[in-house]
Amino acid sequence: MQEPLVVIVRAVITFFTILLYSRLIGKQLIGNLTMFDYINGITIGSIAATLATDISSKALVHWIALTVFLVLTILLQFIGVKSRYLSKIQDSEPVVLMQRGNMLEKNLEKARITKDELMQQLRSKNIFSPIEVEVALLEPDGTVSILPKSQYRPVERGDLNLPLQPSKLTTELIYDGKMIGQNLEQRKKSKDWLMSQLKMHGIDSLEEVSYAAILPNDQLYVDKFDDHVADDMNISDYEGPY
Incomplete structure (x- = not known):
């Protein structure tokens, strides 16, 4: 016993x-x-x-x-x-596997992903033609995120005969108070433009910004460290430390 x-x-x-x-x-x-x-x-x-x-x-x-x-x-x-x-x-960072319908062989080789595996991931997202893909990203958790081209999205501008806009990703500009100059140049923006946009949000210094990014519609999203947001959406009744 x-x-x-x-x-x-x-x-x-x-x-x-x-x-x-x-x-x-x-x-x-x-x-x-x-x-x-x-x-x-x-x-x-x-x-x-x-x-x-x-x-x-x-x-x-x-x-x-x-x-x-x-x-x-x-x-x-x-x-x-x-x-x-x-x-x-x-944790690494996202890797671009496809861009504008083209497979990036060097990135596929670096990520050790075969073309067959990539096509399987596309089919799992209901995309059966690589031509439909604007961008395919391998995320750090191993999943593949796909942004279809504008004309292949369901019930979008292409269906309504409206002018098509190029597909874009959200581009990070500020992370924990630090500006990401490379991304700013990539979106053809200057630091003066960024600071003027921040001032429109009542922000005078980069150190006030927790996260800022240009959205696909070219608008600037800004999240400050001090948001002054009420906790009225909290549904928890547990007051413990975790």
Whole structure:
């Protein structure tokens, strides 16, 4: 009876440890997990399983390993939030696989994706002809996002015989108070234009801006650090820290 009792105690400890640690790690969309997040989650689960069932070794050893993985995971989360550059090192960034109906072979090779796999992804988005694609992006979580050309979108300007506008993506201009000059040049805008637009939003300094981007319709979207937004849409009745 001693072994089953030990397993029961260790399983209970493991259960509540995982419950606590999962709350500390925070919420993250399962669909947005990168390959590293996925492997890290499997490793943590494997360590937890060993902690619960491997009575041939001390529980403290496995509990320490589990705690180290948790601390490192939270540390990387904070680094990713504080530093956009380090966040891209951790999770990579979107890769353009197709542009204006053309496959970018060098990017496909870099992402180690075959043309057959790309065509399968297009079909899964109900696109059966590569000519219909304006831009196809490989996201950090491994999914492929597709922007169809204007004339191939359902019930759009092309159907109403209105002038067609070139398809565009949202272009980030400011991230955590820092201007992204390359993107500004890409959209053929100057810093003076950006500052004049910010002043129209009552903003005098880049440091006030959390995120700013040119939308596909060429309008500027601005989100400030200090939004003064009421929390009247909060549906939670839980007042805990997480």
